[in-house]
Amino acid sequence: MSKNGIKRDIANRLITSSITFIYIFRIHRCPLIMSAQVAKTKPFMEKIYRYIFQRNATFVLAGVIGAFYMERAVDVICDNIFDKVNEGKQFHDLVKKLESEGKV
Numbered sequence: 001m002s003k004n005g006i007k008r009d010i011a012n013r014l015i016t017s018s019i020t021f022i023y024i025f026r027i028h029r030c031p032l033i034m035s036a037q038v039a040k041t042k043p044f045m046e047k048i049y050r051y052i053f054q055r056n057a058t059f060v061l062a063g064v065i066g067a068f069y070m071e072r073a074v075d076v077i078c079d080n081i082f083d084k085v086n087e088g089k090q091f092h093d094l095v096k097k098l099e100s101e102g103k104v
Contacts, residue, residue: 098104
């Protein structure tokens with residue numbers, strides 16, 4: 001082999017070994033580091049995932065219960081907004097007004 005061939009061979013080995021090191025570090029080390037960080041910083045989200053979102057039945061049940069409460073919350077909010085916008089114009093407001101004036 002010539003000097004250029006040896007230099008090329010050494011460069012190829014260095015590139016291959018560095019790529020292999022990066023691949024092994026990213027694939028095998030980072031998930032362990034990330035799982036340790038997640039366990040320390042987000043135990044609440046981990047429990048939610050483990051007990052609700054990991055199984056299909058509990059995920060569907062959470063969706064149904066969430067939809068029920070969300071519908072109720074939106075209904076109450078919309079009713080309150082409607083009452084504020086139409087204050088004094090609704091039937092029960094007019095009845096109170098007429099009773100206070102003595103016309104009914």
